[in-house]
Amino acid sequence: MSFYVYNTLTRNKDEFIPYKEGKVGMYTCGPTVYNYAHIGNLRTYIFEDVLKKSLEYVNYKVKHVMNVTDVGHLQSDGDEGEDKMALGASREHKTVWEIAKFYEDSFFEDCKKLNIKRPTIVCRATDHIQDMIDLIKKLEEKGYTYVSNGNVYFEIDKFEDYTKLANISIDELKAGSRIEIDPNKKNPLDFVLWFTNSKFSNQIMQWESPWGRGFPGWHLECSAMSIKYIGEYLDIHCGGIDHIAIHHTNEVAQSEGALGHKWVKYWMHAEFLVVDSGKMSKSTGDFLTVAKLEEEGYTPLDYRYFCLQSKYRKQLVFTFESLTDAKKGLKKLKERISSVLISIDENDIVNAEKTSGYKEKFAVCISDDLNIANAFTVLFDVLKDDELNNKEKAILVEDFDKVLSLDLMTTQDVDSNVDEELINKLIIERAQARASKNWARADEIRNEFITMNIELLDTKEGTTWKKK
Numbered sequence: 062m063s064f065y066v067y068n069t070l071t072r073n074k075d076e077f078i079p080y081k082e083g084k085v086g087m088y089t090c091g092p093t094v095y096n097y098a099h100i101g102n103l104r105t106y107i108f109e110d111v112l113k114k115s116l117e118y119v120n121y122k123v124k125h126v127m128n129v130t131d132v133g134h135l136q137s138d139g140d141e142g143e144d145k146m147a148l149g150a151s152r153e154h155k156t157v158w159e160i161a162k163f164y165e166d167s168f169f170e171d172c173k174k175l176n177i178k179r180p181t182i183v184c185r186a187t188d189h190i191q192d193m194i195d196l197i198k199k200l201e202e203k204g205y206t207y208v209s210n211g212n213v214y215f216e217i218d219k220f221e222d223y224t225k226l227a228n229i230s231i232d233e234l235k236a237g238s239r240i241e242i243d244p245n246k247k248n249p250l251d252f253v254l255w256f257t258n259s260k261f262s263n264q265i266m267q268w269e270s271p272w273g274r275g276f277p278g279w280h281l282e283c284s285a286m287s288i289k290y291i292g293e294y295l296d297i298h299c300g301g302i303d304h305i306a307i308h309h310t311n312e313v314a315q316s317e318g319a320l321g322h323k324w325v326k327y328w329m330h331a332e333f334l335v336v337d338s339g340k341m342s343k344s345t346g347d348f349l350t351v352a353k354l355e356e357e358g359y360t361p362l363d364y365r366y367f368c369l370q371s372k373y374r375k376q377l378v379f380t381f382e383s384l385t386d387a388k389k390g391l392k393k394l395k396e397r398i399s400s401v402l403i404s405i406d407e408n409d410i411v412n413a414e415k416t417s418g419y420k421e422k423f424a425v426c427i428s429d430d431l432n433i434a435n436a437f438t439v440l441f442d443v444l445k446d447d448e449l450n451n452k453e454k455a456i457l458v459e460d461f462d463k464v465l466s467l468d469l470m471t472t473q474d475v476d477s478n479v480d481e482e483l484i485n486k487l488i489i490e491r492a493q494a495r496a497s498k499n500w501a502r503a504d505e506i507r508n509e510f511i512t513m514n515i516e517l518l519d520t521k522e523g524t525t526w527k528k529k
């Protein structure tokens with residue numbers, strides 16, 4: 062079966078053919094650890110998690126590498142603005158190292174709650190300074206760099222096809238990135254590889270280098286670490302769409318400049334999560350976190366389910382109303398699954414042909430550039446299918462949850478506030494249905510009681526009930 066992905070590089074849904082058969086090298090840009098991850102960031106990480114699990118579902122062996130940015134990221138994503146880590150440190154009166162540790166830990170706690178699997182390798186920028194220096198040396202040997210006012214720059218005019226990923230003209234790129242005039246640059250789009258003589262003279266994170274004491278430019282870490290851990294040929298590189306024009310464009314220039322050949326085969330980008338007021342921004346401090354959603358009574362998996370309801374390439378508008386709808390939807394789905402799970406008959410025989418047919422259908426959906434909406438339709442078809450017994454249904458739900466990761470096999474807690482009025486109404490309706498030999502309705506009501514974890518007791522005095 063072929064797997065298709067939308068490739069930013071070709072602007073096309075391409076068939077996925079990795080460099081090495083059966084294996085995937087995947088690199089995803091990780092968090093800048095100067096504040097909590099907001100739910101917009103986490104939408105991108107959920108997309109990447111689903112992508113990885115989908116590839117694994119269709120039997121690829123995936124090596125997933127993700128960086129943690131703990132140095133060099135300025136407010137602008139380019140070479141302007143304040144250092145994000147230093148800003149975090151002064152905001153909280155802590156050292157940059159304390160800030161980095163705290164927010165890295167909190168990021169992975171959020172990921173855990175959202176069932177985002179930890180990458181095969183997580184690598185911090187500050188642990189890879191030598192790899193970055195070596196990459197600059199290579200670029201220097203090949204004539205891509207110049208030193209100006211103490212900083213080392215990448216000269217984009219030396220790199221053929223600098224705009225191929227962004228797919229727009231140099232002028233549009235310049236206009237889009239609103240670059241401050243920097244007299245040290247030959248071309249305003251040139252970018253810093255190594256800062257030595259910048260405005261951050263009191264920067265705490267500094268290292269020795271052939272060009273003087275300083276620190277690396279932000280883009281460099283992703284090129285250096287992905288080449289180190291995955292090699293010179295990378296199958297998939299992901300991130301949010303904001304990274305296309307600057308960060309990923311600069312990564313391509315650095316990596317392909319140093320390697321002398323094409324580097325990434327498939328670039329995949331998640332669209333933004335937006336709120337009514339526009340983009341959710343970490344730097345303004347005005348954003349929603351997983352902890353905030355929990356405070357408001359939502360579970361992290363409600364949010365995962367909310368994200369899975371829309372295509373990763375479409376902008377997603379966040380409102381609490383739509384999150385509430387997702388919460389209700391997930392609850393209903395889990396209740397339906399719970400009623401299957403508690404009614405499994407151990408003597409049921411599993412028909413492998415029937416289950417593998419559904420697995421195949423599910424695989425076709427996720428292989429179509431992650432068509433998760435259709436994948437959910439397959440799940441609902443399974444739950445509705447009278448030809449499947451409960452054991453077969455449970456096997457399929459468990460299998461699909463390898464990708465969806467919504468804890469579908471954990472039985473739904475029934476609200477502790479039992480709706481007595483509803484129960485009494487249903488008991489009367491069940492008695493009427495039985496009296497009129499409407500066995501279908503009587504069975505339906507019985508199933509509703511199973512879902513609610515309510516046991517009925519038929520006695521001489523009538524029907525009573527208790528919670529199981």
Ligand code: AMP
Pocket residue numbers: 090091092093094100101102103104105299300301302303304331332333334335340341342343
């Ligand atoms: P950062 O920690 O700012 O470097 O961003 C981490 C990831 O989140 C990157 O892949 C960004 O492209 C992505 N991102 C940033 N803002 C949003 C948003 N509002 N919606 C979706 N992804 C985002």
Ligand code: ZN
Pocket residue numbers: 089090091283308312
């Ligand atoms: Zn990156």
